[in-house]
Amino acid sequence: xxxxxxxxxxxxxxxxxxxxxxxxxxxxxxxxxxxxxxxxxxxxxxxxxxxxxxxxxxxxxxxxxxxxxxxxxxxxxxxxxxxxxxxxxxxxxxxxxxxxxxxxxxxxxxxxxxxxxxxxxxxxxxxxxxxxxxxxxxxxxxxxxxxxxxxxxxxxxxxxxxxxxxxxxxxxxxxxxxxxxxxxxxxxxxxxxxxxxxxxxxxxxxxxxxxxxxxxxxxxxxxxxxxxxxxxxxxxxxxxxxxxxxxxxxxxxxxxx
Numbered sequence: 231x232x233x234x235x236x237x238x239x240x241x242x243x244x245x246x247x248x249x250x251x252x253x254x255x256x257x258x259x260x261x262x263x264x265x266x267x268x269x270x271x272x273x274x275x276x277x278x279x280x281x282x283x284x285x286x287x288x289x290x291x292x293x294x295x296x297x298x299x300x301x302x303x304x305x306x307x308x309x310x311x312x313x314x315x316x317x318x319x320x321x322x323x324x325x326x327x328x329x330x331x332x333x334x335x336x337x338x339x340x341x342x343x344x345x346x347x348x349x350x351x352x353x354x355x356x357x358x359x360x361x362x363x364x365x366x367x368x369x370x371x372x373x374x375x376x377x378x379x380x381x382x383x384x385x386x387x388x389x390x391x392x393x394x395x396x397x398x399x400x401x402x403x404x405x406x407x408x409x410x411x412x413x414x415x416x417x418x419x420x421x422x423x424x425x426x427x428x429x430x431x432x433x434x435x436x437x438x439x440x441x442x443x444x445x446x447x448x449x450x451x452x453x454x455x456x457x458x459x460x461x462x463x464x465x466x467x468x469x470x471x472x473x474x475x476x477x478x479x480x481x482x483x484x485x486x487x
Contacts, residue, residue, distance in 0.1 A: 231349040233282035236260050237275070239298075240311070241267035241291040245332065249285060249311065252339050268292045273301045281306055283346055288312040307349065309342050329375070329382070371422040376402060376410035385410065387427075391441035392461055393419055395434050405441070407459035429478050431455060431467045439479075 236253060240246040246265050253260060263281055266272045268291040276298070284306050286295050298304065313332040328342040374385050385404055392403040393416065400412045400419075412419070420430055430436050437457060444456040453467040453475060467475045 231282065232259075232347055233257065233343075234260055235263050235281045235283075237263055237279070237281040237284045237306075238265045239267070239272050239284060239286040239290065239295065240265065241287060241289070245287070245311075245334075249334065249339075252334070252336055253285070253343075256336075256340055256343055269295065269297045269301075272298050276302045276304060284308045286310055307346055309346075370424040374402060374412065376412065378410055383410075387423070388440075390428075391438050391457060391459055393423075393428075393436040394461065396462065403459060403461075405459070425478075429475060431465050431471065431475070434463070435461065435465050437461075437465060442479075 236257075238246055238249060240249060246267075250262050250265065253262065263279065264275055266275055270292055272290075272295075284304070286298075286308055288295050288310060289312065295310075307327040309328045309330065311330045311332060311334060328345060330338050330342060370387075372387055374387070374390075376383055376385050385402060389404045390402055391405050391407075393412065394401055394403070395416060400414055400416065401409045402412050403409045414422075416430065416433075416436060419436060423436065427439055428436050429439070437455060441457040441459070442455055443458045446454045446456075448454040448466055450469050451472050452469050453472055455465040455467060457465065
C-alpha cells in the first residue's frame with residue numbers, strides 16, 4: 231500500500247512543517263489532508279475521515295494522543311513520532327506500526343514508509359487490528375520491538391532462539407544468547423509465530439528449530455532438548471507433546487501449539 235492521504239497530528243509547528251516536508255520528498259504523490267494539534271480536533275476529524283496513514287505525536291496540546299483511541303475507532307496504520315521513548319510500549323499496545331524518536335531522521339522515516347508500503351492495499355479495520363495484535367498480513371510475525379533499559383531495538387524473528395517464562399515474566403533469547411523482556415504471554419506468542427519454525431515444548435518454553443543442537447530420550451517418553459545458545463533451565467518436552475514434537479522435527483506436519 232502506497233499511502234496517498236496522510237494525516238499529521240503534531241502540536242509543534244516547526245516539527246509539523248519538517249515532517250510534512252520530508253514526507254512529500256519521499257512520497258511526492260501523497261497529500262497531507264490535515265495537520266492537527268490536539269486530541270479534541272483529531273477525534274472530531276477522524277469521525278468523518280479515514281486517511282491511509284497517520285503520523286502522530288504522543289504529547290499534544292490538550293493531552294496524550296492515547297485518548298484519541300479511547301474516543302474514536304482508528305482503523306488506520308499509525309506511526310508515532312515523539313521526543314520521548316517512555317511511551318513506546320504503550321504505543322505498540324495501542325496500534326503503532328512504528329515508533330520514531332525526535333529529532334526525526336530521514337532514513338528512519340523512509341524505513342517506516344517502507345513498512346507501510348508492505349501492507350496490502352485498502353487495509354480494512356480487521357486487517358489493521360491483526361497487524362496491531364502482532365499478526366502481520368498474510369503470514370506470521372516478522373519482528374519484535376524490545377526494550378532494555380533506555381534502549382529500544384528490533385529483533386527479527388529468524389534471530390530468535392528461545393522464548394520462555396521466568397518468575398512470571400516473558401523473555402526472548404536471541405541466537406547470540408542475549409535476552410530481552412517481552413510484553414506478551416506465551417499463549418499470545420503461539421498465535422504470532424510460524425509453527426513450522428517454533429514449537430511450544432512445555433508451559434515454560436517455545437523453542438526455534440534452528441536452535442536445537444541435541445536431543446535425548448527422557449523418562450516416560452519425554453524428550454530432553456539442548457539448544458545453542460543454552461537455555462537458562464532444562465527444556466523437557468512433555469509426554470503429551472512428544473509425538474507431535476517428533477512429527478514437527480521430521481516436517482511431517484505443522485502441529486498445533
